[in-house]
Structures are given as structure tokens and as C-alpha cells.
Amino acid sequence: MTDETVLETPRLLLRTWRDTDLDDLVWLHSQVQASRYLSITGQPWTRDEAAGRMRGWAEEYRLHGITKLKLQRREDARFVGRAGFSMFAATGQFELGYAIAPQFWGNGYATEIAAALANFFFDRRIGDHFIAFAHVDNATSLNVLEKIGMRFQHTGPMNGLEAHVYTMRSTDPRKR
Template identity: 30%
Template sequence: MNRVVISTKRLNLRKMRIDDVENLQEIFSDQIAMKYYPSTKNEKETISWISWTIDNYKNYGAGLWIVERKDTGAFLGQCGIVPQKIDGKTEMEIGYLFARRSWGNGYATEAAGACKEYGFGQLQLSKLISLPDVKNERSIKVAKRIGMKAEKTINKWGKEVLLFSALA
């Protein structure tokens, strides 16, 4: 069962499954794709990531979804809405991480924009955030392209990130 949550012109975003380990490992084992994360992930850590994501579906009605090309079904990456603790409260973040071979095609912007619409429309959220590393120009551009505004720089995950936000 495909379990498509969001569909755009070119993309399907579907619920993550345990058998997505191999797809996710393409990203998580790539040091360049993971440059702004604390480290790459092995298979065991990837399984934990999938479990955390599935828990988010249950607890928040959202999480990271697998992004696939609509025409071929090819795996491109992950994008979705995840809880983050900011200043002691839970905010919902649009997060995105794509396989390097798919960079530069507008997939992250298309998927993140669809997640923003889903968050405000389906989930009735009043605010969404994004937390790109201050040096991650590609992710910063995606946040700006989907209409988010930089609010401030914060320290999270032991590094400086920009807090972008958008209001419904």
C-alpha cells in the first residue's frame, strides 16, 4: 500500500515504512548530503529514525514523508512536518533532506511548499518553522522560496541555526 499523504505536480509524499532503510541510507551514509547534520547514520540509526517518524505520525498526525517522483516512483528524499522544542515549547518544523542526485531540480521547494499548505490546511497549524544551519545556503533558499521569514539565530543540536517561520 502506497499511503500517499500529499501529491504535487511532480511528487508524491508518502508515509515512511521500515523497508525505506535502503533508500534513506543513500542520504544518511552520504557525508556531503549530511554535512549539516551531526554525523552520518548507519543502518541501525536509520531504523531508529524511521521508528521516531512513525511515532510522530501517531502523536502529531504528521512526520517526515518519503518523497518520490510521481511519474517513475523513484526515491528522491524526505520532507515533512516534525515537532521541535524551541524555547521550551513544541513548534512544528518543515524539514527536508534529499538525495544528492536529486538536488537542483526544485524538488525540496515543491515538497516543502506542499507541506506548508498541508500544515496550515489539513493540520490547522497557526505557525510553521524551519531550522536550517546558518551555513546551509540551499536549505535557507528553500525556506525563503516557500515564503518563510528569518526571525533569529538560535543554538540547537550544538550549532547555530536560523529560525524561519510562517504564519497561517
């Protein structure tokens, strides 16, 4: 991918990945706190897993014009995490997802980028709805999904995790 800014918020930039960003992604997902609710094992990603994800995201971006992207602060370009949409293979729906480095928790970054991404998704007419889910014990992420106006659908297994599943439709009122 080329180094491109895809979305800006007052405090954040969402950018495409470069090969040189692999260390940032490995660093993010080497932290147990950042990975514990992302898989059934809750284990940090290996370098190979992170590289595979970046390759997959590059292909998604080529196919759909959207994917999981690098999240940076505007003020200093510091890497804070990743956010965006991926095609969730199990349902064939776009899925909103994000991971913020623990050092940056509590700053409202997840809510800011999730709300901006919801608007981006519908403004660009990528689809008429998307889903998001979070582990049943991940109260902070569940709160983010509710804050941006997503609607609870059900609780069930997602990626091997017991999760609350939410949806947002283009006709739903969005909160900014």
C-alpha cells in the first residue's frame, strides 16, 4: 500500500500501512492487554501473524477501498493503534474493529475513531450496514459501540469468543 491518509478526526489520523509499520503492529499486539479479547487464546500476535494481517489488510483495501488501518495522533504522528473495517468471513458483512495501545486508553480515541469510521462508511456508501462485536467482558469496547449508536443484536460465539454483537444501519441515527 502507499502511505495515504484515509480519514482525519480532530485528534487522529487513519493511514494505510507501509512495510516499515510492521514493528508498530507487532508492538501493539505483543501487549497482552491489547490482545486478550481478540482471540480465543488471548495470546499476543507473533511477527508472522502481524505480517499476515498486514498482507490481508492490503488486499482488502485493494478490493473494497477500506480495511483496518494505522491509527496515529495528529499532533505528533505517534502510533496509537489500528482501526477500520474488514470483511468478516463468517457472516459476509463489514465489521468495525479497533485496538488501541494500553498507554493511550482513557483518552476517548476509540470512541472518536469509531464514530468517524461509521460516518465514513455511510458517507462513502460502502454498504448499508456493518457489524461490530466485543467480548462479553470487554466493558470498555461495548460502551464505545453503544456510544456511537450501534444496536445490540445478540450474544454468541464470534471468532471463538463469547461476544455481544452489534449492528449499525445507514438509517440508524448516529451519535458523534
